[in-house]
Amino acid sequence: MHEFEVRLAVPAEQIEAVASALRDAGAVAQRLRATYYDTADEDLDRARLALRVRQEGGRWLQTLKAPGRHALDRLEDEVALAAAPTGADPQLHAGSAAGAALAKALPHGAPLQAFFQTDIRRLAVRLQAGRSQVELALDHGWLRAGGRRLAVAEMEIECLSGDPADALRLARRWQRAHGLWIDVRSKSQRGRALARGTSVDPAAPAPPGRHAADFGGALLSQALDGVLAQAAGVATGAGDDAVHDLRTALRRLRTALHALPGLLPRVPASAQPVLRQVFRQLGEHRDRQVLVPLLRAPQRAAGAPAFAWQAAAPPDPGAVVRATAFQQVLLALLGACEAAGPGRTRAQARSEATDALRHLHRQLRSALPGWATLDAQAQHGVRKRLKRLRYLAEMTAPLFPRHASARYVRNAKAALEVLGQLQDTRAGAQLWRDQALRVPEAAWGCGWLAAREAQLEAQAGAACAAWRERARPYWD
Structure with missing residues (x-):
């Protein structure tokens, strides 16, 4: 099944206020202790899967989570266990959409091992929000791995049934009332980072x-x-x-x-x-x-x-x-x-992307022959348009023949490298001029940056001319 859940980090000074508001709404406390599993080579992590066994009061559950449509949407399969298990059993998820992702990611016969544990006090309540049933839960506790531990304080707002928009409206209300912020990093991501002794590496x-x-x-x-x-x-x-x-x-x-x-x-x-x-x-x-x-x-x-x-x-x-x-x-x-x-057809999407790419491309080709006559602000505008064109080409690449945009993007990056150095130098020059009003010694840097700017401006003009010569539209 799909799970839609908004996860909001709770600042330490707001934990009691959030807990009090949940208790007023009828929330019930529960202790949750879980162990998360993966192979020694972390095959599940590479596939962005999380497999855990959790004790909830007197019952045991095994849960598998897999990526959904976006950061707040996940596939989930949960199985009740008859007794306390000695480990995780991947076969329990066979036949589910999440289980299919697990079978694809898990090498045949690869054993699973415990990676980290969680010990959470949950304060949760289910309520009706608009046309939907929503669960609000405050999780406060610890992640433990390799002798290290990390505090957890977050609020989860999950749409159990109905319209996710109702859960989002609740999230906006709680965010505004308590200064919360969205944290899409799951306990699995943070627990793995704790086990490795690293910071959380955001999944692309x-x-x-x-x-x-x-x-x-x-x-x-x-x-x-x-x-x-x-x-x-x-x-x-x-x-x-x-x-x-x-x-x-x-x-x-x-x-x-x-x-x-x-x-x-x-x-x-x-x-x-x-x-x-x-x-x-x-x-x-x-x-x-x-x-x-x-x-x-x-x-x-x-x-x-x-x-x-x-x-x-x-x-x-x-x-x-x-x-x-x-x-x-x-x-x-x-x-x-x-x-x-319902989205536009692929042909409509490609047509709109083509119009946007063509418009930006023509704007740049028209502006670049007069590069040397443009003032600094206008030259910076050229850089911003070229950067926008590069990102647009990268984002819409799947609408065009495979690798069609690759050379175009490479040429844009080459010009942007020099334009970026020029913009940094100009931004630095303004900082140094402001500094020289306070500290006379900074005036030396103003002269150094002025010389550097003159050199880079000539290089940027050449880089733009090279881009204009080499960039070939691939969308027509």
């Missing part, structure tokens, strides 16, 4: 299939899954690499929303302004935490005077991601994915 969202019945819906789900996976890590303190990956995922999502509005499900008008603001705030963090050190290193090597950088702290990326406005937009976009009606 599956690309929309070549023969997807609703390519637009699948494309929006894919783009949104990428944002959700990276945002969960950033919200809980992941480093600058995760911030970079989230900005890339946001670019892809914004490209899809901007370039293919007729192909994608209808989304709220408020989405794009909020996504743009979050992207800008994360960019401010990136400039201060990544770009400044990146540009200071070669300046020191060239003899720049040492000085202490003086600037206000950049936006905290975790706070940016956890903010209610952003979380509400993510939940609204998930609702758009769920509410999508």
